[in-house]
Amino acid sequence: MSGKSKNSDTSNTPALSRRRLLSTAGAAGATGLVLGAAGGATGYAATRDEAPAALTTVGSTEVMFHGKHQPGITTPLQASGHLIAFDLAPGAGRKQAAALMRRWSAVAQRLMSGEPTEGAADGPGHDTGVALDAGPSSLTVTFGFGATFFERTGLTAHRPPGLDPLPPFSSDHLDAGRSNGDLWVQIGADDALVAFHALRAVQKEAASTATVRWQMNGFNRTPGATAKPMTARNLMGQIDGTGNPKPTDDDFATRVFVPGGQDPAYDWLTGGSYAVVRRIRMLLDDWEKLPVERQERVIGRRKADGAPLSGGTETTAMDLDKAGPDGKPLIPDNAHARISSPERNSGAAMLRRPFSYHDGISRDGTPDAGLLFICWQADPLRGFVPVQRKLDRGDALSPFIRHEASGLFAVPGGAAAGEYVGQRLLES
Numbered sequence: 001m002s003g004k005s006k007n008s009d010t011s012n013t014p015a016l017s018r019r020r021l022l023s024t025a026g027a028a029g030a031t032g033l034v035l036g037a038a039g040g041a042t043g044y045a046a047t048r049d050e051a052p053a054a055l056t057t058v059g060s061t062e063v064m065f066h067g068k069h070q071p072g073i074t075t076p077l078q079a080s081g082h083l084i085a086f087d088l089a090p091g092a093g094r095k096q097a098a099a100l101m102r103r104w105s106a107v108a109q110r111l112m113s114g115e116p117t118e119g120a121a122d123g124p125g126h127d128t129g130v131a132l133d134a135g136p137s138s139l140t141v142t143f144g145f146g147a148t149f150f151e152r153t154g155l156t157a158h159r160p161p162g163l164d165p166l167p168p169f170s171s172d173h174l175d176a177g178r179s180n181g182d183l184w185v186q187i188g189a190d191d192a193l194v195a196f197h198a199l200r201a202v203q204k205e206a207a208s209t210a211t212v213r214w215q216m217n218g219f220n221r222t223p224g225a226t227a228k229p230m231t232a233r234n235l236m237g238q239i240d241g242t243g244n245p246k247p248t249d250d251d252f253a254t255r256v257f258v259p260g261g262q263d264p265a266y267d268w269l270t271g272g273s274y275a276v277v278r279r280i281r282m283l284l285d286d287w288e289k290l291p292v293e294r295q296e297r298v299i300g301r302r303k304a305d306g307a308p309l310s311g312g313t314e315t316t317a318m319d320l321d322k323a324g325p326d327g328k329p330l331i332p333d334n335a336h337a338r339i340s341s342p343e344r345n346s347g348a349a350m351l352r353r354p355f356s357y358h359d360g361i362s363r364d365g366t367p368d369a370g371l372l373f374i375c376w377q378a379d380p381l382r383g384f385v386p387v388q389r390k391l392d393r394g395d396a397l398s399p400f401i402r403h404e405a406s407g408l409f410a411v412p413g414g415a416a417a418g419e420y421v422g423q424r425l426l427e428s
């Protein structure tokens with residue numbers, strides 16, 4: 001696995017990075033927990049010359065930048081994530097946006113392969129050194145365009161209908177300042193410093209072309225923290241992601257990626273996808289007061305192992321018709337998993353790929369924590385929108401969550417070698 005892409009859609013020959021060759025972080029891989037314990041308490045300082053050793057799988061795993069689809073969509077969840085949205089600066093139009101996408105793509109490619117950025121010491125491309133000792137660590141950088149990007153760049157004829165604004169939902173408590181944006185970048189990595197390094201590089205390259213509109217930070221479980229790989233848990237403690245479409249499903253690609261052969265005006269989006277981003281706060285003080293059996297009825301699945309309340313294991317299909325001895329359905333009528341299931345939504349499905357977030361404690365003492373819900377689909381009107389409409393009308397989870405920010409972005413297909421992301425739109 002070492003040095004190989006985990007993303008089959010973007011897999012390619014792995015590059016041996018300079019950073020990896022110079023790395024002394026391999027010592028962490030070799031000594032593992034010992035370094036973890038000592039390093040954590042006292043910091044680590046080499047006391048004698050130590051031969052560089054191979055990086056662990058976590059550090060050395062590289063996801064390819066070039067490919068049919070952008071990385072960060074089917075890539076396994078990473079431990080650390082940053083979302084950042086930009087607005088084009090006054091006076092910046094199509095030409096400046098194209099130059100920015102070219103710069104961002106070059107930076108993303110270098111960082112994802114474990115190389116530092118390149119640039120003059122006093123320029124935006126100057127590497128900050130934050131990730132110097134680390135390998136690629138499954139870094140992905142994914143770029144998207146919001147509806148307003150097309151007006152700003154004079155490309156409204158190429159704005160796809162899938163970018164029409166999301167409808168309002170009764171449960172929305174949206175903060176406009178933390179919603180939408182001309183450009184959106186999703187960064188994920190299995191090392192927090194590698195992810196932060198990429199965030200700074202992306203922000204600095206935006207230079208005078210685009211200004212930050214909002215930025216959010218998230219996390220997931222660290223690879224290796226569980227005895228076996230498993231579906232992630234969220235901050236409510238639930239196993240979250242079980243019902244996701246699987247890359248092995250026959251209809252996976254048609255559900256998640258925009259097909260070719262549509263209106264030529266939107267050809268640039270072939271192989272791309274739409275990302276719906278929602279910052280959903282969890283009202284954890286209320287949730288944690290519920291006994292586990294009630295929590296399980298809210299979702300319709302068991303907390304310990306994610307199995308449906310109709311029986312079986314996590315991977316057993318939910319039996320929505322199965323009733324208990326009292327004649328009532330074992331998976332309650334308002335259970336979140338029932339209401340959101342494709343079976344109850346004319347097949348509507350999406351690939352959920354979230355990060356958890358914790359932004360500290362609010363003045364009232366409650367944690368500002370929840371889910372940076374990101375879902376991917378070929379068409380939001382056949383993915384997020386119908387499902388959220390239905391959830392909005394009677395989901396048992398609703399009293400325990402609050403949608404606080406929202407974004408919808410068209411994410412172009414992956415860049416071919418020698419191309420930058422979005423080139424097919426910006427040079428159409």
Ligand SMILES: C=CC1=C(C)c2cc3[nH]c(cc4nc(cc5[nH]c(cc1n2)c(C)c5CCC(=O)O)C(CCC(=O)O)=C4C)c(C)c3C=C
Nearest residue numbers: 238239240241242243280299337340341342371387388401
């Ligand atoms: C509109 C889409 C969805 C929002 C918003 C949403 C928020 C949300 N969900 C959980 C926790 C769980 N969701 C689960 C399943 C599930 N959720 C959605 C959609 C939205 N969730 C779908 C399509 C599904 C899959 C349904 C199916 O096919 O069975 C589950 C069960 C496990 C799983 O399948 O992933 C949990 C748990 C939270 C906490 C949350 C907002 C904070």
Ligand SMILES: [Fe+2]
Nearest residue numbers: 336337340352
């Ligand atoms: Fe859900």
